[in-house]
Amino acid sequence: SKPQNAPAWVEALTLLPGEPTEGGGTSKSIFRIRVTQPAPDYQVLFFRLFFDDKPNQQPELIAWDESGTHILRSGTLGVGMNLPSSDSVLIPMTGASAIDIEVPGDGKTIRAAYLDWMTTSEVVHPVNAEHRDVIPEPFSSVPTLHAPPEDVENFGTVTATLAADPIRVDGQTQESAAFQFPIEAQPLTALLTFEIANPSIDAPPEIYLNGQDIGPVSLTLPELADPGYRGEAEPLTTEMHFHYTGWLRAQKIVPATVLKAGPNDLVVANGVGSGSSAIRATQIQLKYIWDKSDYLLRTGH
Incomplete structure (x- = not known):
């Protein structure tokens, strides 16, 4: 280079x-x-x-x-x-x-x-949607995730904050982020979202809901030229693994069948070899039927 x-x-x-x-x-x-x-x-x-x-x-x-x-x-x-x-x-x-x-x-x-x-330019915002301060940073344009202080309902979707403050997760020391949240009725589907600092980009955290492992989150990654990527190599290996030394957005679709009316237990955990991370602005969206929902009813074969 x-x-x-x-x-x-x-x-x-x-x-x-x-x-x-x-x-x-x-x-x-x-x-x-x-x-x-x-x-x-x-x-x-x-x-x-x-x-x-x-x-x-x-x-x-x-x-x-x-x-x-x-x-x-x-x-x-x-x-x-x-x-x-x-x-x-x-x-x-x-x-x-x-x-x-x-x-x-x-x-x-x-x-x-x-x-x-x-440089500066004029920016337009939708009048009837949540105002988001989007500052186009080099290598990435995902805005900072904000956790609403109260539950918010919009177009049949309820957004609830599980924890706004940072929580440390570490697979080596078995530190995890555990949440319990009640829901009144089972939703059609759900989406878990949070920001994570210092994640392993090829081994993101696993999500456990009501005792079931529902898989790893997906990370919204910036381009690889971002200086935030930090490589890590071990002795006697040629492969390098990377952590992102900044905050990334993480999301996971939550199967509705795993959720239940009443209290639900959710855990965010790193794998043993993934090192330490922290998560913040943790929130879940629950999608319910709405009078203007768009859906198809497929006939049987």
Whole structure:
């Protein structure tokens, strides 16, 4: 492959000395990236940071102007699940000349950064549908999944949140995400949806419903050029397996025959060799008959 060179609009990357602590360590590390706008109409910078999302070592992005004034602070990135991850921030660069990656500790949790300039265009939204903030990120255009705080009914389909917050799943330590939810009547079909961080792309989590293994979820994968893919090879093997170090959408059609009126038990679990992951915004959609449902009644043969 061709050697990678920084674009001309990246002027410098420096590691600023951190403040020492009493124990001889470093309280925080700062990576400073100086940039210049390649054209006047390039005013928003897309910044994706790849890092190990460790508790109490979560990074923050800070944009500065030439006078040393803060223009933007991203706030803490990540959720502290102790997993390889990535987060994206859109930074208004009018007047900004430098971006700091500030992270507690020696800075070894920072793995990489991907930068690109964004252009603006007019976007239209449907008036009578849920508003979705779709920001076309490089390599992927799937919007962030939001978990509704209350059950929502739309066109005969009920959407219910099982858990909004992140939950860790690990096949090695047998950590799984377990949910119990009641339903009033058996639906025609159902769809389980959540976001997952650091999944093994060739061995996604298995779903168990009421004691039955109903199979693995399907992942909505970005193109393979995405820097979020991280390879892993074992000794004496030539095959490389990949995890995606970011959040992906996962879905699974749930057979209606496995659901029952009353309480239902659902488990999301990783296989033993799949490593650790985390899931969030877990929700289920239940489709019922509706007065305008479109269906065919097939005659017997």
